[in-house]
Amino acid sequence: MSLTVDRLTRTFNGMTAIKDIDLKVQNGEFVCLLGKGGCGKSTLLRTLSGLDLDYEGTVSYNATPLTGVREEIGIIFQESRLLPWLTVLENIRFGLKDHEQETLNRVNRFIEYVGLTGKEKLYPKALSGGMSQRAAIARSLVCDPEVLLLDEPFSALDHFTKLELQDLLLKIQAKYNTTMVMVTHDIDEALYLADRIVVLSSQPGMIKDIIDINSPRQRTRTSQDLQQVKKEILTILHV
């Protein structure tokens, strides 16, 4: 798997949201896109998903230009976007073509994997925010994605749920070697999860720095190493 962006520029009505972005995401890598509000993180992620094709430059998946959404590239948003009239189970299997027993077994395996056993028959309104995001993650995983794009998926959750779901992402990455690209404005989240942090400047959004995080996993959130990198990032962002 490779996901590559060359000289990517996206304008909205004459306003340049992101400019001249070059980025190559490697197979199995966890990349965080970090920057202040409005710097263009979500815009960049949408172009990687194939949802937005109205840009200058190129976005390639496995060396072929991306021409629209693909099954291999899943996307998870800040809100779960579950269909309210379907149960957890029905939401998770919604995108699957067949409903054979083997497929249902697979759906149930992922329900268990994300920690939703016993919640299959609930409707979204009966779920907490964390459970809803677990369901959204399972819905993506059943399609066997090579890449997961995550747009601030945990920013509406309480702190402790957020930490649990960060660990779930790392577990998924370790087990399935899923490539992850996550938008966040939470530096601690990026430091805990990322192999590389792409720091974006604002107006227009451009790559200001790319920082390799070499600390081995399982990381300690408060470690000296990570705190040192945090200082560097705050300096880069002029905070």
Ligand SMILES: Nc1ncnc2c1ncn2[C@@H]1O[C@H](COP(=O)(O)OP(=O)(O)OP(=O)(O)O)[C@@H](O)[C@H]1O
């Ligand atoms: N569909 C759109 N139409 C017009 N302007 C847009 C559109 N989408 C994004 N923008 C503008 O592009 C810029 C970048 O927005 P974007 O949402 O990508 O930033 P962001 O870094 O993800 O912000 P946040 O962290 O607040 O979610 C902003 O100025 C925003 O107003």
